[in-house]
Amino acid sequence: MEPFKKEESINVFGEVLQPCSVDPVTGFYRDGCCNTCVEDRGSHTVCVEVTKEFLEYSRFAGNDLSTPMPDYNFPGLKPGNRWCLCASRWLEAYNKGMAPKVYLSGTHKSALDIVPIELLKQFAVDIN
Numbered sequence: 001m002e003p004f005k006k007e008e009s010i011n012v013f014g015e016v017l018q019p020c021s022v023d024p025v026t027g028f029y030r031d032g033c034c035n036t037c038v039e040d041r042g043s044h045t046v047c048v049e050v051t052k053e054f055l056e057y058s059r060f061a062g063n064d065l066s067t068p069m070p071d072y073n074f075p076g077l078k079p080g081n082r083w084c085l086c087a088s089r090w091l092e093a094y095n096k097g098m099a100p101k102v103y104l105s106g107t108h109k110s111a112l113d114i115v116p117i118e119l120l121k122q123f124a125v126d127i128n
Helices: 054-059 087-095 109-113 117-121
Strands: 044-049 082-086
Touching: 044 087, 044 109, 054 087, 082 087, 087 109, 109 117
Parallel strands: none
Antiparallel strands: 044 082
């Protein structure tokens, strides 16, 4: 089986997509970047810095990101970790007042199909 074909690695600024995290390793491809493809149904494209509040919210919403899952080589996230979050989950968290901070340089341009750039910029930690 051929690997899924990545979309071009471009961030929301139209520049080269920057890495999000290699510790823990994140991304649909587990390459440290928020790269995506047609098969990435969740659009794991928003590079975030998780907080305790967001992790609790995510667990409550049915996606426990803090509990380690060794079978999947997933260490569990801790506050301060960066992670490629599904764009729709980020938007859902935003609507509930629980959105984590965003690294726009590491956020794939495909996130803009789901989340308006104006919202992402409100939570950006890497722009002035």
